[in-house]
Amino acid sequence: MELVCPAGTPASLRAAVEAGADVVYCGFRDATNARNFPGLNFSRTELAESVTFAHKHGVHVYLACNTYPKAGSEDIWHKAVDDAVAIGVDAVILADIGLLRYARDKHPDARLHLSVQASASNEEAIRFYHREFGVRRVVLPRVLSLEEIRMLNRRIGVETEVFAFGGMCVMAEGRCSLSSYATGESPNMNGVCSPASYVHYEERGDTTVSRLGDFTINIYGSDEKVGYPTLCKGRFSAMGKAGYLFEEPTSLDVTAILPELADAGVTALKIEGRQRGKAYISQVVGAFRASLDRIASGQNGQAGIRGNLTSLSEGQTDTTGAYRRSWQ
């Protein structure tokens, strides 16, 4: 399986290449990509230099242009696709139907991947994107079980890429307005979820309160492990109970089921975290490279690497998420 790794800066891209990535994915420094965070992402020049560097090391680069173009400003997204193709990235990752059509018509030879933000969770949807826009690979939404992925791979003639490690959307991606409900900014339109500029921490007695816009997302004790202040990983109350109604602060980690994913016909593994630092990227990419190499040589991929990634996870715990049906 191909190892697809994140990079929020050229330094992270170099770290990913050095740690053994097969592919690095990144985005331009604007609202065209779904990690539009302050101080992050690539200028055109940085991308061009990074692509040269990666190619020299035999590593591919994908560009994520996976937000939904704003009506009246579509040219910004069109330009992003044009520039990425001109720079020579190995694939462009898209979500919007209008943008897919533009890319297909304008750059018939470009390799197009379907972003997880398009939330293509079934055979018919994937067939549609393949038939209409020649999409060659689909990044599967994090709602599918291992069994469902296996069935899909048997029936579709398109490569699949699945999330292997990192932050987990518990809601179907690209179809969630929780962030804009609280802050006015959404993954689909602005490339952000629960943006930092709306996050505030306040001390209340010996507890810390995290707030997003006007809403309290969590209240936690001073030694409790925490996650990002994202809406779906907050504590809420319902039916006289309180707690993590949607999901605990946790990260996805499929190390334990790598052989099963390979067996299910998955083409590529994706590490989440373009917003994370070099240290995270070196550690996670290195660990997965080692596991994949061990599996390729017929050994147990899990041996020896468990434990050292958990400290990088939200809430310092991990899960196999929807891949195991009991998660639902």
Added chain:
Amino acid sequence: MTKSRLAMGPILFHWDENHKKDFYAKVADEIDIDTVHVGEVVCAKRMPFFDKYLPDIIERLQAAGKEVVLSTLALVMSEREIAQLREIAQMPDLLIEANDVSAFGLLSGRPHMIGPYINTYNESTLEYFASKGARRISLPWELPMSSIAALGHARKSTEIEVQVFGRVPLAISARCYSARAHGLHKDGCRYVCGDAPDGMDVATLDATPFLAVNGLQTLSSHYIELSADVDHLKAAGVEVFRISPHNLDMVQIATLYRQLLDTKIDSHELRDRLHQMQSNLAFSDGFLHSLPGAALKETLGQPVE
């Protein structure tokens, strides 16, 4: 400008069969409404309870002169759900609403519309759907007025629809949060989502009302209420105005919006009357005004655009 039309969205909640039958009987006989949606949008597990009554209900609504739209699932994951979509795509004499791209792929070549769960954010996407024969496009809830206006301007014969009343669907998941709140998994859910006819109230730890959980779906706690902007929406090219069913007197609510669209009452009167019906309804219109979706522009003390 063509006459503005009023549409009753699909029932999002797991009401029992009598509740639903009663609701559609009233919609058929007592409401001056142009379009009525039927069908399950949220959870395939609920379908067997009501599917058997659908043919009769569709017939009754059509006989009462309503345009009937069959809404389809928003999150399609299993083989069985795909098979159901294929069957639906064969049904004659019915406008079908695609709420997932999978349904759209099966529907080209027959009368269909694009539902609000499909991401229509810009002109290119709208033009693509129009070129494939979409008769109407119901826009996603988070779109601001500027996007709606741009899309209204770009549309040719395709109708544009916007939801003006009801809790807003904000997210959908493979995980069932009604079941989870009851300490159950989805596979053994006991249909506990049926206990909350308007969704299960979710508050912050500071007891601020925030969300409403409806099985796999998470809705806003606030009720979207866009009566103050209906004139702008009309001017922007919106022709169809959707109200979403709740466990309220929907006959009266539909009548109020009908009167509003016909300019017989204004927004203030409509809101007063809604509050008379149910005093604790909290309204929002933030998405339309590029504010947090939960906000109500009026209460921010700014002039209306």
Added chain:
Amino acid sequence: MSSTKRPSFTPFLLVNPVLRNVPTFAIERLCRHAMTTMHRRHKSIFERVTEHETFSLLISPTDLDMDLFLVLDPHKPELRPAQKGEENAVAARIIGPLPALLGLLEGKSDGDALFFSRALRIEGRTDLVVALRNALDGEDIDLRSAVSESFGVLGPAARIALRVAERVYQQMQSDMNRVADTLISPIEKRLNGLDRRLADQGENIAGLEKSARRRTPRSNRPVSSIDDFALPDHP
């Protein structure tokens, strides 16, 4: 921004008695020198982070008796010991042990992981701290070469001294961890025993508590560590 910092058990704690006796002007000069070097070597960080606005931060190492005042300005950045009351003049405050803060500066530790484990805390404008973190992470900062460069012709000697200092530091940290373990482990043992007894008791009163909970308003219950919605992984 009024929270107090709790001390972290790192070798820097031992520096405090010395630090208290160093004249302020010397510390100020050291800070100024560090900032000038940083600005010269990594100008782009300052440009990137101030793309939208210039701002100041308070850096609060939990193992030093001193806070640092940092002004992020593309042309005139500033670093100096903070004065009383300045916590209200900054956009945000970063609180954490110095080794972690230095690791962050060099991109050797992951800021998000430090945050998840609560080693690092942020007050005020989270977005500006995130922007700074991202800008720092985008550069390859090497404190060792920066320090040796500062010593000019004495650079090679400084480099050796630094290596020795680092080794001493690491040895001290492991010694201190051992001391901490020795101090804490008897207490921990007793707590574990107490925990077990409590757990036994807890089972007996769980039923009682459940019915009481139903009648207790939400706000009266301690909030931290609550998760009433957690489900067993396998049904």
